[in-house]
Amino acid sequence: MKLSDRQEKIIDLVRVGQPVTSVALADKLGVTRAALRADLAILTMIGTLDARPKVGYVYSDKPKRNLLLDYISDIKVSEIMSKPAVISESTMVYDAIVYLFLNDVGTVFVENNGNLVGAASRKDFLKISIGGTDIHKVPVGIIMTRMPNIICGRADDSAYEIASKIIEHEIDSIPIVETLKVDGDKEQYKIIGKVSKTNITKLFVKMGKSK
Template structure:
């Protein structure tokens, strides 16, 4: 695995001054703690750093290609993805909210003519519900996040890549798509599954049971 320049710099700073808190690392690198969250999560997951509560980060002196990283990087999205929750962009917000809770999901993906056009989350529904709008008369197409602003994956991506995207973009679910190239038109995306925080958590539980 090739680390980014910032990840290499984090390792260097931790080696020189361990234990080091995330606040101290952010200050030294001139970024926010939030900006470092993904890098620290990755370095901890693959065994380079250890996170010690109320102390900070220390260098674990483990090989970069830890067994954990090798395991999760070898697992393909097709092995862990689940069935996506999909509605039409003409679905009224009220009906979409009912659908979301009946399916117990955090994000619903939106299609038009069988292709992905957007996504709508619990936060989106909450915002419009407390705003006094008649949710029986507003379609989800009005409030959804539209393509190309949707973070997607494909069935051949690794579970590690999906976990990384979920952390970096602070989202709870990623649509897994097939890209269709139609003559004379821009690429279209057909949803074939999803990977959510729950899918990743189940993978870690499975890993724990196999130990």
Template sequence: MINIQLSERQEKIIDIVKNDQPITGETIAKHLKLTRATIRPDLAILTMSGILDARPKVGYFYTGKTALSFVSESIRKIKVSEIKSVPVAIDEETSIYDAIVTLFLEDVSTIFVTSNGYLTGVVSRKDFLKNAIGGMDLNKIPVGVIMTRMPNIVTITPDESVLNAAIKLIDHEVDSIPVVEEIKVDEEKKEYKIIGRLSKTNITRLFVELGESN
């Protein structure tokens, strides 16, 4: 993939095609008071980039694609599975105190909570802080009491785009979301197995990688 700054003449050609499409190369050249041979490289560039479309014996069309945004195209292609981290999960019966210890040991912003191995809740650093200053006995109360419980949890699957994950992080104002796999338990019931986490840290790290890549 290469990048080209369009020349003034190429911009003019785009305008001519926009106004008079379909239009032959010969006619475009006449508009510009140039020969067909002179503008051949320009037309080649404009069709190769997808800005113009050429149909034999008809002429050139404007495709409606302006300057393609390669940035957004590249970003959209990256999948959650490519950048996800290992999840940190504890059982619902774990005490809040032990959950906080796990949070510090694993150095994560969010802990996922399970029952029988399936996702049932999420607790963030913010939730812990709120309860820690509340004066309750953190050793006696299980984390299941203070967690955000399913189905009020936003999740993502490994095949979804990182862009989608980032949108969820922003829209739901959370720092991290569980990457899950849907398991059909029986005809009516489905559960989620936690297979990763995707956080604002992952997005920031990816941003650095994209910015440093050459």
């Protein structure tokens, strides 16, 4: 288990120039404040940084590991994952958009004969919708991101590991898979669940209520 490269850079910047505001950090890293929000939340919750209102972030001398980090490291993905929104590769883009909004999700996962082959997000659907293409005639397989370019997780991963992947790769959700079969050098996967930002948020809310 380790912090992402960006989280390590944030720690270094704060340690050297503390106190540092989120605006200053975003400027130094070349990203938006919104992009840093989850990183700063994790670093604060595990005790590496202290957030001081109207002042900024300072480096904490507390150990990086604390009870919170231990807790989320012990929770397995199988305990927090939810049912994925899955469609077939031949589904037309129009129908996929309807399915996405009816299920209130940010990403739909695409399978072919039970094998995970891709994923399509709201951004993918937005791009093709505003391009003048007839979305009633284009299958989702044309616009999706294909395997192996999809970040996946396993049911026995820790909640911390999966949350770190979501932050590091700046994605909405991660499919949870199990190996279906090995075809030569390529593994084929069956999707058994998903973990999204919503799942992680629910976990923290649950932790707060249990105090």
